[in-house]
Amino acid sequence: MHALPDPACAAGCPFQALYKDKESGIVYWAEDKCIGCRYCTITCPYHVPRFQWVGYNPRVTKCELCSHRLTQGLKPGCTSVCPTGAVIFGPRTVLLLEAKRRIQESPGRYYKDKVYGETDNGGTQSLYLARVPFDDLGLPELGAESVPAKTLRWQRRFYQYFALPALLYAGLVHVIRKNLKGHEEEAHERELQTGLRAQL
Amino acid sequence: MSAIVSTAFTTQPETQSATDARWERAVPVFGFSVVTPFFLAMVGLGLVALVLTGYRELAGLGPVSGMTDAFGWGIWKTFNVMVMTALGSGAFAVGIAAWVFKRKKLHALMRMALLTSFFAYACGLALLGIDAGRPWNFYWIVFPWKWNMHSPLAEVAVCMSIYAMIPLAIENLPPVLERLWYFDSRLRPGVETIEKRLHSVFPYVIALAYLLPGMHQSSLGALMLLAGERVHPLWQTPFLPLLYVWAACFMSFGCVAGVTMLCCLIYQRAMDMDVLDDAAQITWWLIFGWSALRLLDISFREQMGTAFRFDRFAAVFWLEMILIAGGGLLLRRSRQTHEKDKMFLGYVLSSLGGMIYRFSPTTLAFRPNPQALYFPATIEILVSLGFIAMGIAGFLVAVKRFAILPGTISLWHDMASYFRFRRPYIRWTGYFKYGFFGEDEKLEDNSH
Numbered sequence: 001m002h003a004l005p006d007p008a009c010a011a012g013c014p015f016q017a018l019y020k021d022k023e024s025g026i027v028y029w030a031e032d033k034c035i036g037c038r039y040c041t042i043t044c045p046y047h048v049p050r051f052q053w054v055g056y057n058p059r060v061t062k063c064e065l066c067s068h069r070l071t072q073g074l075k076p077g078c079t080s081v082c083p084t085g086a087v088i089f090g091p092r093t094v095l096l097l098e099a100k101r102r103i104q105e106s107p108g109r110y111y112k113d114k115v116y117g118e119t120d121n122g123g124t125q126s127l128y129l130a131r132v133p134f135d136d137l138g139l140p141e142l143g144a145e146s147v148p149a150k151t152l153r154w155q156r157r158f159y160q161y162f163a164l165p166a167l168l169y170a171g172l173v174h175v176i177r178k179n180l181k182g183h184e185e186e187a188h189e190r191e192l193q194t195g196l197r198a199q200l
Numbered sequence: 201m202s203a204i205v206s207t208a209f210t211t212q213p214e215t216q217s218a219t220d221a222r223w224e225r226a227v228p229v230f231g232f233s234v235v236t237p238f239f240l241a242m243v244g245l246g247l248v249a250l251v252l253t254g255y256r257e258l259a260g261l262g263p264v265s266g267m268t269d270a271f272g273w274g275i276w277k278t279f280n281v282m283v284m285t286a287l288g289s290g291a292f293a294v295g296i297a298a299w300v301f302k303r304k305k306l307h308a309l310m311r312m313a314l315l316t317s318f319f320a321y322a323c324g325l326a327l328l329g330i331d332a333g334r335p336w337n338f339y340w341i342v343f344p345w346k347w348n349m350h351s352p353l354a355e356v357a358v359c360m361s362i363y364a365m366i367p368l369a370i371e372n373l374p375p376v377l378e379r380l381w382y383f384d385s386r387l388r389p390g391v392e393t394i395e396k397r398l399h400s401v402f403p404y405v406i407a408l409a410y411l412l413p414g415m416h417q418s419s420l421g422a423l424m425l426l427a428g429e430r431v432h433p434l435w436q437t438p439f440l441p442l443l444y445v446w447a448a449c450f451m452s453f454g455c456v457a458g459v460t461m462l463c464c465l466i467y468q469r470a471m472d473m474d475v476l477d478d479a480a481q482i483t484w485w486l487i488f489g490w491s492a493l494r495l496l497d498i499s500f501r502e503q504m505g506t507a508f509r510f511d512r513f514a515a516v517f518w519l520e521m522i523l524i525a526g527g528g529l530l531l532r533r534s535r536q537t538h539e540k541d542k543m544f545l546g547y548v549l550s551s552l553g554g555m556i557y558r559f560s561p562t563t564l565a566f567r568p569n570p571q572a573l574y575f576p577a578t579i580e581i582l583v584s585l586g587f588i589a590m591g592i593a594g595f596l597v598a599v600k601r602f603a604i605l606p607g608t609i610s611l612w613h614d615m616a617s618y619f620r621f622r623r624p625y626i627r628w629t630g631y632f633k634y635g636f637f638g639e640d641e642k643l644e645d646n647s648h
Contacts, residue, residue: 038273053267054260058261154441156350168414173407
């Protein structure tokens with residue numbers, strides 16, 4: 001789906017194996033960074049990334065818009081062979097205009113007269129028009145805010161610049177230093193009482 | 201457990217009433233051999249798991265597990281990591297109560313807490329590595345600028361491995377050094393130097409040992425936030441990280457105190473009810489606060505109605521709540537009446553409820569689509585249990601070789617006499633300075 005602001009798969013990926021290309025917006029998978037944790041398959045609301053379950057060297061597969069063809073100046077495979085123009089390729093703004101034009105041409109033909117992906121999940125780069133409910137196609141209603149922005153808001157604030165954890169650490173060190181000193185003194189007293197070596 | 205026949209040295213004062221016993225010193229378990237049928241069974245299970253792990257690395261995850269594209273995570277992550285490390289948060293929860301909130305009695309349980317934590321985390325980390333499809337790429341962990349700092353999973357992977365390998369391992373050093381100190385008098389100057397250095401860095405290490413688990417135990421909850429509506433609304437809440445770390449606290453109290461009580465039962469030690477009552481009281485308040493927060497959160501999100509539907513999610517929810525609250529109430533009662541069996545049952549029930557709670561969001565209450573179901577494959581279960589069995593085997597060796605389990609001062613002297621009798625080839629210098637027979641070995645010749 002190549003979600004616009006922050007894709008959930010890339011937001012969860014621990015070592016940035018899934019990353020959004022700044023220029024094209026395509027979400028790529030990097031073979032040399034993926035540890036195969038399959039968190040992307042849990043988080044993607046569209047079930048896009050798939051894990052290869054068999055073999056010692058599994059890969060995560062997803063649509064990368066035939067990037068090998070794009071570099072040769074060709075369109076992705078699916079759009080170049082589609083005989084009816086059901087799947088088309090182009091810049092997002094152009095596609096959005098085309099979708100709006102199709103809706104205007106035949107009002108009531110499409111579900112809710114809506115382009116899925118215009119604002120859903122913060123906007124996606126794959127846009128859908130459908131005659132059946134989007135839910136039946138595996139495109140859930142997610143609201144205008146992207147999933148990571150919605151769910152990880154507090155998480156992101158807490159770890160911003162690592163400031164709060166560092167502050168917490170300093171406080172803990174202060175308290176424990178004080179308490180450790182008292183504990184060591186007590187242990188020493190007990191050592192004198194019992195004649196046995198102190199255990200911390 | 202088969203006990204080697206106890207001699208007169210090891211006889212416990214059996215008539216001693218519970219409140220008389222005071223845990224003042226960690227004492228190794230003596231008079232019980234390490235190699236028992238149970239121990240061999242645990243080692244065997246561990247070996248089976250190791251062989252199956254080799255097969256998994258070659259065949260891939262599909263042939264050995266019940267995982268699918270819908271359920272991308274199986275019990276290796278959801279049970280061995282999510283649940284077992286929560287049980288193994290004793291070093292975090294008991295430690296904070298003892299060192300930060302000055303519950304001094306709990307220092308008696310600290311070595312048990314540190315040891316159980318160490319084995320639980322080692323088992324969890326091992327399975328995190330086995331569960332990863334492309335583990336050779338883990339080397340990125342040493343380049344912090346390659347981490348995705350906002351990913352809960354990066355936070356878990358990085359924090360958990362650093363925690364288990366550095367602060368938790370260092371915290372577990374004192375019993376090892378102590379054994380070296382007693383083992384041979386020639387080692388003492390070296391051991392004492394190391395101990396001195398260790399004590400000077402201890403505040404920084406201990407503080408790190410509380411910060412890191414607090415971060416990754418809450419991030420384990422944050423993992424499922426990104427899954428959004430796939431997690432049932434009774435579990436999916438913005439408070440999931442807080443509820444997760446809180447559940448880990450009362451579960452680990454249950455694990456530490458429960459395992460200590462079980463060990464006392466098996467190894468015939470007197471229990472110090474002052475310490476256990478203190479732990480039970482803290483656990484009860486933790487459970488009370490956790491249950492209140494959870495119920496308030498569900499009602500404020502107006503999801504209480506889903507708990508009264510007739511489906512598996514409501515059943516799991518009520519099972520959790522009844523086990524946890526029932527266990528908590530038992531603990532509260534046993535604290536007043538000093539009933540050890542009720543207290544033990546309370547710990548078991550509340551920890552069991554907590555285990556189901558930590559297991560639910562990823563598995564029982566995870567609904568990737570209406571048809572998807574997950575049940576672990578045989579090999580998956582064997583590997584999961586095998587690594588836990590290895591942890592148990594390690595624990596059994598450790599309590600018999602190191603001073604971990606708390607006991608009375610007189611038990612320490614019994615132990616010293618017993619070992620002098622059984623292991624005459626060890627240099628026993630120092631054990632008997634104020635020993636059972638009252639000798640002062642400093643007066644004797646130590647030059648040999």
